[in-house]
Amino acid sequence: MANIAAQRIQREFKEVIKSEEVAKCAIKVELVNDSFTELKGEIAGPPDTPYEGGNFVLEIKVPETYPFNPPKVRFITKIWHPNISSVTGAICLDILKDQWAAAMTLRTVLLSLQALLSAAEPDDPQDAVVAKQYKEQPDMFRQTAKHWTSVYAGGPAKMPELDDKIRRLTDMGVEEHNARVALSSYNWDLERATEQLFS
Structure with a gap:
């Protein structure tokens, strides 16, 4: 150096x-x-x-x-x-x-x-999926960001409802992180996430 x-x-x-x-x-x-x-x-x-x-x-x-x-x-x-x-x-x-x-x-x-x-800058995004959720469904964005913080960064929030949806996908053989990404990307709509994962 x-x-x-x-x-x-x-x-x-x-x-x-x-x-x-x-x-x-x-x-x-x-x-x-x-x-x-x-x-x-x-x-x-x-x-x-x-x-x-x-x-x-x-x-x-x-x-x-x-x-x-x-x-x-x-x-x-x-x-x-x-x-x-x-x-x-x-x-x-x-x-x-x-x-x-x-x-x-x-x-x-x-x-x-x-x-x-x-202070996110959603108009100059690195992740378009997250930015779209941030702008169109702020509550869903906050819930998802909190969940990721809890799971990956040791944050305090426990969210049994979201964990349950992930468990339903992992029971179908989906890897946990892939299940979380699919659900996060489709606003925790289990049906759409499942379609995306198995299409």
């Missing part, structure tokens, strides 16, 4: 560790394999959102051209959000693309992602 990038990341790493957000357990970052090119980030789901109580893990890859180019970040924890792919964890956020500035830091990135969880 280029020296300038390594030094900069070491400095930023310390900045995150000492930040007040870490003290409040809102963000966290750690090294993967003692290398400053690969980091694991964590953000807490913000209060008053369907992600509240969840803990979301991020993969952060730092390019040699850092800080002149943004780090590559994706969600490892599965999440239901218009700007994050429910399949790959890819993120649609301007500062990770064309709006990146060399003055930005790891802390800025983690806090911006946390802000994105509070």
